[in-house]
Amino acid sequence: xxxxxxxxxxxxxxxxxxxxxxxxxxxxxxxxxxxxxxxxxxxxxxxxxxxxxxxxxxxxxxxxxxxxxxxxxxxxxxxxxxxxxxxxxxxxxxxxxxxxxxxxxxxxxxxxxxxxxxxxxxxxxxxxxxxxxxxxxxxxxxxxxxxxxxxxxxxxxxxxxxxxxxxxxxxxxxxxxxxxxxxxxxxxxxxxxxxxxxxxxxxxxxxxxxxxxxxxxxxxxxxxxxxxxxxxxxxxxxxxxxxxxxxxxxxxxxxxxxxxxxxxxxxxxxxxxxxxxxxxxxxxxxxxxxxxxxxxxxxxxxxxxxxxxxxxxxxxxxxxxxxxxxxxxxxxxxxxxxxxxxxxxxxxxxxxxxxxxxxxxxxxxxxxxxxxxxxxxxxxxxxxxxxxxxxxxxxxxxxxxxxxxxxxxxxxxxxxxxxxxxxxxxxxxxxxxxxxxxxxxxxxxxxxxxxxxxxxxxxxxxxxxxxxxxxxxxxxxxxxxxxxxxx
Numbered sequence: 348x349x350x351x352x353x354x355x356x357x358x359x360x361x362x363x364x365x366x367x368x369x370x371x372x373x374x375x376x377x378x379x380x381x382x383x384x385x386x387x388x389x390x391x392x393x394x395x396x397x398x399x400x401x402x403x404x405x406x407x408x409x410x411x412x413x414x415x416x417x418x419x420x421x422x423x424x425x426x427x428x429x430x431x432x433x434x435x436x437x438x439x440x441x442x443x444x445x446x447x448x449x450x451x452x453x454x455x456x457x458x459x460x461x462x463x464x465x466x467x468x469x470x471x472x473x474x475x476x477x478x479x480x481x482x483x484x485x486x487x488x489x490x491x492x493x494x495x496x497x498x499x500x501x502x503x504x505x506x507x508x509x510x511x512x513x514x515x516x517x518x519x520x521x522x523x524x525x526x527x528x529x530x531x532x533x534x535x536x537x538x539x540x541x542x543x544x545x546x547x548x549x550x551x552x553x554x555x556x557x558x559x560x561x562x563x564x565x566x567x568x569x570x571x572x573x574x575x576x577x578x579x580x581x582x583x584x585x586x587x588x589x590x591x592x593x594x595x596x597x598x599x600x601x602x603x604x605x606x607x608x609x610x611x612x613x614x615x616x617x618x619x620x621x622x623x624x625x626x627x628x629x630x631x632x633x634x635x636x637x638x639x640x641x642x643x644x645x646x647x648x649x650x651x652x653x654x655x656x657x658x659x660x661x662x663x664x665x666x667x668x669x670x671x672x673x674x675x676x677x678x679x680x681x682x683x684x685x686x687x688x689x690x691x692x693x694x695x696x697x698x699x700x701x702x703x704x705x706x707x708x709x710x711x712x713x714x715x716x717x718x719x720x721x722x723x724x725x726x727x728x729x730x731x732x733x734x735x736x737x738x739x740x741x742x743x744x745x746x747x748x749x750x751x752x753x754x755x756x757x758x759x760x761x762x763x764x765x766x767x768x769x770x771x772x773x774x775x776x777x778x779x780x781x782x783x784x785x786x787x788x789x790x791x792x793x794x795x796x797x798x799x800x801x802x803x804x805x806x807x808x809x810x811x812x813x814x815x816x817x818x819x820x821x822x823x824x825x826x827x828x829x830x831x832x833x834x
Contacts, residue, residue, distance in 0.1 A: 370485050371494050374478040375501060377441050377536050380529050381471040382505030384413060384448075385767055386643075387513040389650060390661035391522040398522065399457045410771070412461045415576050416468025417475075418764035419569040425476035425757020426560060426617050433480040438540055440474030445533030452527035472760075479756035483744055493683050495744070496737040500679030508672055510650055511665030518662045564617035567606035572765060574599025579772040587776070618754070627821050628755055631743025634695050634820070636762035637812050638735040640770030641702050641805055645728055646671075647771055648778060649709060649721070652798050656714050667718075671725040678733015686741055692822035694738035696813050701731030703809035710802035713795060745823035777801040 388395070388409055396406045428436040447466035454460035479498065486494045516524045578595035585591045610616040623629050646668070653664040682694050705728035712720040740759060747755040782797030 371482065371497065373536060373539050374437070374481060375497060376532065377437070377444075377474060378478055378498070378501055379505050379508075380448075380532060381417075381444065381475055382501055383509045383512060384467060384471070384526075384529070385410075385505070385764075386509030386646065387516075387525050388522075389510060389647070390513040390654075390665065391517040391525050394517055394522040395460070399454070399460060401457045408461050409464055411576070411768070412464040413468040413471075414764060414768040414771070415573050416465040417471045418468075418576060418761055418768055419572040420469055420472035420565075421476060421761045421764060422568050422617055422754070422757045423560070423565040424473040425480070425754045425760070426565075427473065428477040428480045428756070429754055430560065433477045433484065434540070436473050436477035437481060438537065440470050440472070440477060441533055441537055441540070442470075444470030444474055445530055445537070446470075448526045448529035448533065452523045452525075452530070475760045476754075476757035479740075479744075479759065483747065483756070489687075492686055492741065495740045496679045496683035496686070498737065498740060500676055500733055500737065508668075510646065510668050511662075511672070514661035514663075514665035518660070559615050561610070561613045561615055561617040564606055564610055564613055567602055567609055568617060571599050571601075571603035571606055572761075574602055576765065576768045576772075579769055582772060582776055622754065622758075625746060627746050627823060628743050628758065630820050631739045631741075631745075632758050632762040634699075634735060634739040634742065634816065635759055636766035637808075638699065638702065638732060638739065639763045639766035640773070641699075641706070641809050642728065642732045642770070643767045644770035644774030644805055645702075645706055645709060645802065648774055648798055648801055649725070651775070651778075652712065652717075656795065656798075657717060667721065668725065670722050671729040674726045674729025675733040678730040679737050680733075681730075682734050682737040686738060687824055690822035690824050691738040691742045691745075692816065692820045694734045695742070695820060696817035698731040698733070698735030698738065699809050699813035699816060701727050701734070703731075703806045703813060705731060706802045706806035706809060710799045710806065712798075742821065742823045774801045774805060777804055 392406055392409060395401065395409060401409075424436065424440065444467055447463050447470055450463035451460055451467060454463055482494050482498060483491065512528075513525055516522075516528065574595055576599075578592050578599060581595070582589075582592045606618075610618050611620060649668075650664055653659040653667060654661070659667065678698070686694060705724050705726075708720055708727065709724035712724070743759050744755055778797035778801035780797070781800035
């Protein structure tokens with residue numbers, strides 16, 4: 348049987364029809380830039396601060412502005428992908444992200460850089476859910492399982508590679524190229540998107556939903572998430588019990604509550620009633636949130652450990668994260684092969700258990716002989732996240748209809764971004780609090796104690812979540828099929 352898509356291209360209606368991997372390659376290149384920009388600036392921050400005259404207390408906003416905009420606007424981006432079409436919103440998001448990257452690289456002062464970083468986050472919020480919606484609409488069966496495994500690998504691999512890329516670019520070319528490198532890549536991706544072969548293969552290029560954007564809901568959702576993440580990001584400076592932190596958290600919670608109430612009465616709600624009643628979707632989002640927060644927290648603590656305690660240069664610290672990158676790719680490959688047999692619940696539980704083991708092992712690192720602990724710890728963390736990320740995506744999207752694929756993708760991405768923001772704030776805060784109560788000693792004993800304490804907490808949290816996942820999480824099993832390779 349033959350069907351005709353909205354763009355006039357004839358295609359097989361059989362859901363098992365094979366689709367070329369060119370679409371996935373294009374989407375992954377763009378998404379890799381988005382994830383890379385979450386961590387690529389970490390090792391460049393000192394150079395940025397000196398160059399643009401940042402106050403020490405304001406430098407964190409180079410990272411925070413990006414996370415706030417991405418996490419806060421992703422739901423809007425997901426809904427826009429459903430209404431306007433995945434391919435169209437992907438192109439808009441990619442164009443905004445590329446232009447904002449150029450503005451970031453050319454920023455003349457601190458205010459301009461923070462504003463352009465927020466614009467980058469807005470572009471990412473449009474791009475990512477549209478790309479994931481295109482994947483779910485383009486591929487089916489075994490191909491979709493493989494595509495989501497590769498997509499999941501980007502989540503961990505991009506975060507890890509960002510540290511390496513940031514160190515190399517800052518050392519060799521200067522901090523501005525941390526942002527400017529995105530410009531030629533983004534322009535090339537936009538050109539590839541216009542090619543006929545890619546346009547024909549991308550089945551997610553047509554609008555799937557009807558109605559209008561719920562702007563009131565979008566404002567409340569963004570404001571609520573911004574309030575929560577703003578409070579968390581400022582807590583290391585002002586304290587978790589300070590009036591500023593508690594009031595901002597409370598305001599964020601009130602705004603999110605208002606968002607939920609407003610959605611019940613909206614004509615075309617941003618988050619339709621009943622969406623979160625989907626057990627598979629909610630479970631997948633929560634797992635993505637937890638796994639990303641744990642991985643980012645471990646990465647940031649380990650990066651600080653390498654540079655502050657062992658004296659590693661930015662590029663050397665980045666190189667020492669390579670075992671994590673390789674392990675993430677291997678873990679995602681295993682997830683692709685095992686999801687249909689074992690089910691996603693097993694993969695998630697095992698992945699979180701490996702993250703727990705990784706955090707526990709890394710907590711034993713000391714300045715002397717740290718590599719013997721660091722390398723196996725990073726490998727375990729990479730394998731765990733490589734299993735958990737794609738399994739979480741498969742779980743969340745396993746029962747999603749095409750007309751709400753963008754919304755579901757937006758929720759998954761929101762879990763990823765907000766988890767990253769909270770992980771980056773909570774675990775360094777735990778380390779700083781523990782270090783402040785320790786007796787300072789030569790060689791940074793107080794910092795080591797704080798580092799060990801925070802990672803021990805991470806290990807306990809990951810272990811508890813792994814047990815809960817094994818007991819109550821629903822399990823998705825991708826349709827069985829022949830092993831799929833890239834060609």
